[in-house]
Amino acid sequence: MKKFKVEIMPRDEALDPQGRAVKGALERLGFKTSDCRVGKVVVIEANHSMKEKDIQDMAEKILANPLIETYKVTQL
Amino acid sequence: MKKFKVEIMPRDEALDPQGRAVKGALERLGFKTSDCRVGKVVVIEANHSMKEKDIQDMAEKILANPLIETYKVTQL
Numbered sequence: 001m002k003k004f005k006v007e008i009m010p011r012d013e014a015l016d017p018q019g020r021a022v023k024g025a026l027e028r029l030g031f032k033t034s035d036c037r038v039g040k041v042v043v044i045e046a047n048h049s050m051k052e053k054d055i056q057d058m059a060e061k062i063l064a065n066p067l068i069e070t071y072k073v074t075q076l
Numbered sequence: 077m078k079k080f081k082v083e084i085m086p087r088d089e090a091l092d093p094q095g096r097a098v099k100g101a102l103e104r105l106g107f108k109t110s111d112c113r114v115g116k117v118v119v120i121e122a123n124h125s126m127k128e129k130d131i132q133d134m135a136e137k138i139l140a141n142p143l144i145e146t147y148k149v150t151q152l
Binding site: 025035 | 112139
């Protein structure tokens with residue numbers, strides 16, 4: 001089995017309402033931060049024939065929205 | 077400025093409906109996987125007085141639900 005991780009983050013220029021909500025919640029708890037961004041991680045397990053290129057393909061096609069998100073694939 | 081990353085994943089024993097949905101969508105696109113798990117990443121920027129211990133605290137208190145999720149803090 002091969003395992004890959006795809007990390008998807010909102011682009012810097014994109015709004016990140018979830019990140020703002022987390023920043024606000026942390027502040028109310030007394031944690032002062034200067035920035036919070038919230039993204040997703042998808043961990044995919046597949047058999048040995050799966051290539052990093054296929055995972056890139058998945059990311060482009062359904063995991064991430066390239067207009068507002070960037071992604072990074074790593075093999076675990 | 078210091079930057080930390082908190083990676084939050086559903087525990088293995090917890091159901092992960094989002095992961096199942098992604099697995100299904102990938103299958104419909106022709107990508108056969110044996111498992112998909114979907115988690116969150118929170119990237120936090122704060123000033124130099126912020127310690128990794130504080131981030132652990134944030135994770136325990138609001139970022140993750142320790143009953144059904146595990147988290148990992150790394151400094152970037």
